[in-house]
Amino acid sequence: MRALAERLGGRVGLHRWRGLPVARRRQILTPVLIGIGLVFPFAAGNAGNVDAAANAFTYVLLALGLNIVVGFAGLLDLGYAAFFAIGAYGYGIAASGQLKPGWSSLWAPLEWAGQVSRLAVPGQPETVQFHFSFWPMLAVTAIICAIFGMLFGAPTLRLRGDYLAIVTLGFGEIVPVVARNWDELTNGAQGLGGIHTPKLFGFDFGFSPYPYYFLGLGLVAVAVWISIRLQESRVGRAWMAIREDELAAGAMGVNHVHYKLLAFAMGAAVGGLAGTFYVAKLTTATPDMFTFPVSVMVLVMVVLGGLGSIRGVVLAALFVALLQSVILQDLTEYVHALGRLVGSPFLQRVELITSLELIFGLILVLMMIFRREGLWPAVRRVSALTREQQAAAPARGAAVRLSWARPEPAGGPARPLLLIEGLTKRFGGVSAAADITLGVRAGELVSVIGPNGSGKTTLFNLITGLMRPDGGSIRLEGQMIGGLPSHEIVARGVARTFQNIRLFNNLSVLENLLVGEHARLEAGVLGAILRLPRVRAEERRAVVSALEVLEIFGNRLLPRLDHPVYGLSYANRRRTEIARAIMTRPKLLLLDEPAAGMNPAETLELMDLIKALRGLGITIILIEHKLDVVMDVSDRVVVLDHGVKIAEGAPAQVRSDERVIEAYLGRRRRAA
Incomplete structure (x- = not known):
């Protein structure tokens, strides 16, 4: 009985937790997770574990960046390691002695700022020695990678699926080849060495893993915060609409060219941050660090965690990174011990780390077969409807009000x-x-x-x-x-519905309607991230407008506000599509067989x-x-x-x- 009571108590506690608003859960979880992250280095026991965790943060950043491109916008990118490389080499070139351009007065402001030095060798022209600070280079490399993201993304705007993946794969292969063969800039296959480590208020990070751990933790926290803000904004809804149905997204006012390029730019910028952090810690950069297997590993993290799921991607990235650096090595020792115990030469020779690509391939195959939504999907749980909420008898003659509508006499x-x-x-x-x-x-x-x-x-x-x-x-x-x-x-x-229903199936009823409001909202990337009062007020007005439209359909849609539309009946899907079209505030509404299936x-x-x-x-x-x-x-x-x-x-x-x-x-x- 006691065990049963404990089990029931656990279920009740879980039910209460799930019943809390998302904002309240975040208020509870955020300080708890930050506290665990801050305490971990002191409880880890040795510097090796801290170093492994710091390296894992690099892959968490990469996974969060790729999640913007693949998870939010639905653009399959198999060459994401290219931006990792551009960010790494961007900082490596700026913080090492590889590039020595000739001195001119144009370098004087940077010399005054302490970012470059003038080198004078007797009998030779004066040159410039780069030693740019790590902190401004974080922003610079992010901007450079964002520009390359748009340049790489522009030729792919009309491509989807396999064709998009092939083109991005080509870009991912081009960058390491360029790095391997451009000796003057990248030092070729030997790579860059002697890259300066970060300094903060006179403290040199050096080669200790502890400062890099806390730096990586801070970068991940910022990247998660930005991802959440983007996902729950006008920008994020536009990306997810493109992912679900690009044609319907355009019909709701989403400029797919702009938002695809924006997704490539934002994802590339986060990849650039990861590259800068990584080479600052290693103090070296070689072309072999940024090859195709890196792109595959990051894609595995996103697929394993769940496309578009921020929490899932973070957890999966930590797991896969630690699998590579710690878990497989420990398992290899256990397999060797088992081989010695049973007298098996084969088990004593097994090296699991050499089978890493095979393991990644198996993860991708198994996830696609058995759990395509990932281990921690982005789709939120919704509570079951009550009997009263499910009951909705047809009613005629109900009053319809829209605050923005202005009656126009027929034939006006x-x-x-x-x-x-x-x-x-x-x-x-x-x-x-x-x-x-x-x-x-x-x-x-x-x-x-x-x-x-x-x-x-x-x-x-x-x-x-x-x-x-x-x-x-x-x-x-x-x-x-x-x-x-x-x-x-x-x-x-001008707004429309479609003969064959084209809703954004993995979004909720409310989110579908908010996409319809897209053309009437103004918030951009900075507004979405900073969430200034003007942007918050705009979002509140959009939600109020959506509720006003949903009231037209009464008990048909209002109780299903947070339900994903793929779970609605056919008739309610039709109603949701009409409601979404009304949200655009049309002067002219085109309805294509709206009563089909009713x-x-x-x-x-x-x-x-x-x-x-x-x-x-x-x-x-x-x-x-x-x-x-x-x-x-x-x-x-x-x-x-x-x-x-x-x-x-x-x-x-x-x-x-x-x-x-x-x-x-x-x-x-x-x-x-």
Whole structure:
């Protein structure tokens, strides 16, 4: 009974811990973890363990940097060791005697600052001796690596998956080759030696592992803090949206070019910090320290911990680094002892450290087969819904309020909100849009119908910038938007849903909606990291706006606020996608078969919502195959067939049009 009581008590304690808000858990864990880190060197027992921990911090930094690129943004980088090398050689060249340029007056300010010295040898021109301080070089190498990250990332912007991995692998191989062959700058295969160790207020770190341990601990703490701030910001949500669905991210206002380059730059900067710290500790840098196996090892850390999971990546990096430096060596001694005990020459010759790449390969294979989300995934646990929260009967006529909406009478201004003229799009010999002309006034609800393959979704893709038209023009409020990138069109007030639901599956309902608010927010990287009052206020307003939109859907979505969307029912996924589109604050909302998969009662409820949104001044273009619903809610109906507009007018007029009956209704009846 006592054991049972202890077990139940442990479960209750764990349940209470999980029930605490994330911010409260961090307030408890942060001082505890920092305290453990500060006490460890004094409890370790010997300097060797402290040295191993200090080296492990290098790999924690590398894993955190790669987690930004792979875990947050979903960009598979197999050449990450290149930035490790650039940071290492950047500091190594600046803090050693390898490079000796000629003296000129331009070096005088740095000589005055104590970063360089003038060398005068009789009979030879004066030269410069570099001995840059470690502390400013941390920032300099991070900036240099960020620039190289953008340069390496720019050619890969259109690549995904295997192709991206191959290109980054090539970059990762180029850098060590350059370091091995550029003798004047890097001293070739022999590498750099005599690199100056850090000094702080006159104290030289020298070769003792203890100051490097505390320095590494501080760098890791800063990197974790930055990662958390980025992950929970507008920037982090944009990265994760690109990771989940790049096309849908663009349709929500995320500039994928900007944010991919930003991910490469931030990840490379952290890799540069790791390289600077590493060579400052070792006082040497050789090309063999930055080869492909290093990239693989760091990738193993990220995959093992969990893509996007900061805590998981830190723990996995510590484990893998200590596995390499301590655990495998100790295990090898145990295997040798076992071999001597049983008289096995084979076991006495085993060296596990030589099988490190094999072990990494096995870890990757096993993780991909059995636990792709990692050992400590980023997805948060959510509590089960109560019976009241799960119950949601269809309700019609509920009031809809949006604080930012301004009601617009149907048919409003004389000039159309959207004007399409002569729109054309061809795929080879197939015409998906053939000289389509269409005007939609502010406040209207226009439906586009037609048989499958008639070009309805293509029309939406052309309006929202997912496809470039071959001819014609698309204007919003008189301004040309045809051919603009999708994120710019969203910023101008056009939002959409998709025929096949495209949500960010591993994000919560709230996070999906906050991505929809992306184009209306302003915080950048510095704002996300520093979290100034203006940025905090902006985030609070975004959450309030998301809750306002979720209230429209009542008990359908509000209780599932923190639930990942992959666990929602099909109908609730549809509602979440509509809510996300509303979060962009659109002037024009394009709904592509929003009632697909809903039963008749849910369909009527949704149509009431759509009419209410129109009443708030949002102009709506609707694609829907449920014709009775279309005829009931629409101000006008446009009919497409094989990319050609064959009819347009009031619902009753279109219903009786012979061309519509032949092209759409007639075919449907014959098919039945």
